[in-house]
Amino acid sequence: MTDRRQLANAIRFLSMDAVQRANSGHPGMPMGMADIAEVLFNDYLKHNPANPQWWDRDRFVVSNGHGSMLLYSVLHLSGYGVSLDDLKNFRQLHSPTPGHPEYGEAPGVETTTGPLGQGLANGVGMALAEKLLAARFNTDDLTLVDHTTWVFAGDGCLMEGISHEACSLAGTLGLGKLVVFYDDNGISIDGEVEGWFTDDTPARFRAYGWQVIEAVDGHDPVTIDEAIRTARSNPRQPTLICCKTTIGFGSPGKAGTAATHGAPLGDDEIAATREALDWPHAPFEVPDEIRSGWDARAAGQEREQQWQATWRSYRESRPEQAGEFERRMNNDLPEDFEDRFVEALMAMQADDSKVATRKASTMALETMAKALPEMLGGSADLTGSNNTNWSGSIDVNDDPARGNYIYYGVREFGMTAMANGLALHGGFIPYTGTFLVFSDYARNAVRMSALIPTGAIHVYTHDSIGLGEDGPTHQPIEHLASLRLIPNLEVWRPCDKVETLAAWGAAVARRNGPTALVLTRQGLPHQDRTEDQVVDIVRGGYVLRDPEQGQPQALIMASGSEVSLAMDAAEILDAEGVHVRVVSMPNPDFFEAQDPRYRDTVLPPSLTARVAVEAGVTRYWRPLVGDAGRVIGIDHFGASAPAEQLFAEFGLTAGAVASAVRELIGAG
Secondary structure, three states, X not given: OOOHHHHHHHHHHHHHHHHHHHOOOOOHHHHHHHHHHHHHHHHHOOOOOOOOOOOOOOEEEEOOHHHHHHHHHHHHHHOOOOOHHHHHOOOOOOOOOOOOOOOOOOOOOOXXXXXXXXXXXXXXXXXXXXXXXXXXXXXXXXXXXXXXXXEEEEHHHHXXXXXXXXXXXXXXXXXXXXXXXXXEOOEEOOEEHHHOOOOOHHHHHHHHOOEEEEEEEOOOHHHHHHHHHHHHOOOOOOEEEEEEOOOOOOOOOOOOOHHXXXXXXOHHHHHHHHHHOOOXXXXXXXXXXXHHHHOOHHHHHHHHHHHHHHHHHHHHHOHHHHHHXXXXXXOOOOOOHHHHHHHHHHHHHOOOOOEEHXXXXXXXXXXHHHHOOOEEEEEOOOHHHHOOOOOOOOEOOOOOOOOOEEEOOOOXXXXXHHHHHHHHHOOOEEEEEEEHHHHHHHHHHHXXXXXXXXXXXXXXXXXXXXXXXXXXXXXXXXXXXXHHOOOOOEEEOOOOHHHHHHXXXXXXXXXXXXXXXXOOOOEEOOOOOOHHHXXXXXXXXXXXXXXXXXXXXXXXXXOOOHHHHHHHHHHHHHHOOOOEEEEXXXXXXXXXXXXXXXXXXXXXXXXXXXXXXXXXOOHHHHHHHOOOOEEEOOOOOOOOOOHHHXXXXXXXXXXXXXXXXXXXXXXX
């Protein structure tokens, strides 16, 4: 049998050689955690390199993503489609081996990591997905879902606040198939962490409700094996395995120091390490016997074939459940979903009631969630305010088999990163909820949902000064524009219940990125529309009102609650003989992506008298109104007062909009 240390050394030298060749990267973590990875991959990880998307595979997440060469090395060695040339092109343009792991770039990469702690939170979401799917689909005689989520995390991951949020909730949820290896090497970029990280980490995780295995020698395969066995024997609690390791293990001159963390070792030090670890092979050379010791293709194929036999029996004995499981894991919508959605949309258009769009969101959920059992909602302690629950909501803690709602507590960042993990795992469409102003707390996870990308849906309510008396600390001013700046994030701000349902429909149908739904606290009037106008909502912008006679002299565009202001302003002007078009823009960026001919029918280039109105910063709208146009908004913080007083105080009124139009056309 090949020496285990030499198997681990293959990771070490592929990693240090790749970093050296790139003249950039982090060799210390792969060298320090190589022995742990060797035991995990060769003795425990359930996977098939020939089918990286096998539904019942274990999930392996490198939360300390700067150590990406460890991941690329083990994927290459165990038989995934990551070639030696890919390793040689580490951190190079268009290479599938970027500086931090990126989902979709290389097979076997389960999520995009790098911002520390987020991979750990993604892992919590993945483990929750496994638990809920197992409870829903496993039977007494057939186990369809049975896999573990393994996470590598470092000191930095555990310093980040998101680790507190996600790991605290993981203990409460009893995620017994979540195992985290804590790389306790005592080093971060600035040096020895004892100057800024003296937490009693084992006590902290025990307080969360985790099983904690302390003082594991991260370089001893026997001790690592014993820790993993203990972790797997506890189905009720997630496990933290505290591994004492040496960063840059094997480097005679730099091991145990920050010098190995984020820079190449240098040719001389690599040569010395080769001698110290008895690795006489050239750069990127791995002997056949070591490759053979790593090759997981045959074992992986056998494991999946065993599962496929279970899957065939399941399909034969429970065809309806099997069909639902397959549809959900393939991220397919039901065949009749579109027809049911259009029917619901037209029915809602026939209802002229006035409601807040946060309430309209609940109405939309009643339609969506009944048709889509994979919808898994939650809120950061604002369920009653965000209206993210519906009549069929069931707490996942109360009934995992039917549970579809998560009470996340005050954990905006952790909630959003967990939702990313839930979406990546498959089988769920996760949606989250908080106030728009608190999207700042979650912002980096929102950004990651767009970068990965995931189909997570982020519900943000209390979207403007319209929330009123809570004052400027809770009144978002810049947040809407800020979210719109995130590439690949679709941001919808509907003006009534019909646009809200349309936005929800676009969100659940989306598979190549996340969606933000931005909703009001205050009630909004229903807008009359033709059937064609209802259909055009999903274009992101459409003509809501044109003058009954004559061509429009000016154009008012708005989103959300300000659409009703625009409509009222148009009525005022119409009584004066001024003809005005009103354009509702629930998603201006999506509108901008439409065919130019459609855009020009909505915003004719010749119609330069344009006013945009939105209760937020004005800069975003200036390109749409042009040099000759006006933007009415708020470029300062709000105040504490009833909403109607604030709108009047800050000039967000139909009269102000009408005055701006008059000035532009020289009327009055």
